[in-house]
Amino acid sequence: MESVVMVLTVFVLAIFVGFEIITKVPPTLHTPLMSGSNAVSGITLIGALLSAGHQMTTLTTVLGVLAVVFATINVVGGFMVTHRMLKMFQKKD
């Protein structure tokens, strides 16, 4: 029971932090915000690595590897494209 309360606490506090920070992001950066936060949501990769590495059953390994591929596309692609966009917003002088 205690661990449930702990993770719930973290969850609720993180949502509040998210709201506080993201309301301050200017509209001009909303597209990079989406692609960047998208890359962050690829954090599922952590779980994917564990399933793929455990190799408990063939099925879990297959699921794990698929998840690694999906999440890595999300992470690598997301950060790269966000970087590409943000570079364009930097003043060139």
Added chain:
Amino acid sequence: MSLSIVNLIYLVASVLFILGLKGLTHPRTAVRGNIYSGLAMLIAVVVTLLDQRIISYEMILIGLAVGSLIGAILAIKIQMTGMPQLVAIYNGFGGGASVFVAGAALIEGLAMGEALSYQFTIAVAASGLIGAVTFTGSLVAWGKLQGVISEDSLRLPGQQALKVLIGLASVALAVWIVIDPTIIRNYWFLVIAGSLLGVFLTIPIGGADMPVVIALLNSYSGIAAAATGFVLENNVLIIAGSLVGASGIILTQIMCKAMNRTLTNVLFGVLQPSEDTPNQDEVYEGKIKSTSPDEVAMLFDGASRVIIVPGYGLAVAQAQHAVRDLATLLEGRGIIVEYAIHPVAGRMPGHMNVLLAEANVEYDKLKEMDEINPTFREADVAIVIGANDVVNPVAREEGTPISGMPILDVDMARFVVVIKRSLSPGFAGIPNPLFAADNTLMLFNDAKKAVTELIAAVKDS
């Protein structure tokens, strides 16, 4: 490595994620912020790889290599105009990963033979359901933006009932999994139900409502990741997931507000012209003044302020570089040029800003609606490029499909030049009296061709 050290390192990663997002609050710090987030991800991945539960690295390395390659190719090849569909497809992959991870965790949990807690089973069901909705919903959104599926809002008879039915079936399956997680088959049934739900929720949404859907799917992908965090009792997943979830929800709210519609209305409502909407002939008959590039070039003579209003038509025609050339030319003649960006212009939040940034337009010339609206009356010329509903003055009146939607007050400018291929209505399907106004000139052409011809005309004059 002991569990506490691993968790401490995850804490460092979480803090970096938060600092990374904080960096995005200003264009100057944004690049650094993104690097912080990337670093956070790298730290989290490396620490996880050191976990002793991992017995083989081969499959992991293959997965990482394949994923990196696909992700990198997509990121490098994509054109800025295609950014909405890229974000859509990335969202989908994130959701899909959550489905697989939660499924694998359920199978492993059962194989260990321990009693599964409610926290675990509820989180598994949530990851599976939300992840599946995100996956297929994003695929449909991608298809619509890419033009593979019709962009029109597609509404079949009985669709609402079907949605409710699939929704109820999903909830029932989720409850069953929570009560009795031993039947693994049920998890896959839940994933199938969620996948159908994702398709049916997204397929009726089209055109100008796409920004809302993409923002919402963005939020789902975060919530799915957070749910997976509850499955694995992993704080960094929960923190990163909820940050993304919050971000998507905020963007969804901003988009809905900019259209004066509720989220329920976007997802389930029907946007259609009311009975007494005047037809096109009544509004346009004999009042449309078609113009030529030369005539527009003459308007710029003696002008001191010009406001450019970009819309989705600019993205479709890839006219951002031409527009910037025109602006530079006008600025060379001492004219102040600014850009008025409506929050829902384009197909995703901030779409126009990215396109103009690509064409090297400085970000402080891109003005938000509330900031630029009071200045339209001081503008000599407002150039509307491929925008329609967001500049339709009937939004100020009662009883139209877009009533109450905040619009850009372009009609207050001394002259309005509208670059558009035809008089076809925008997404709301209603005529736009702006096109028939006394101070409006219509330049019928593709956005890029029109602007290019305009540049030539200005140079000649």
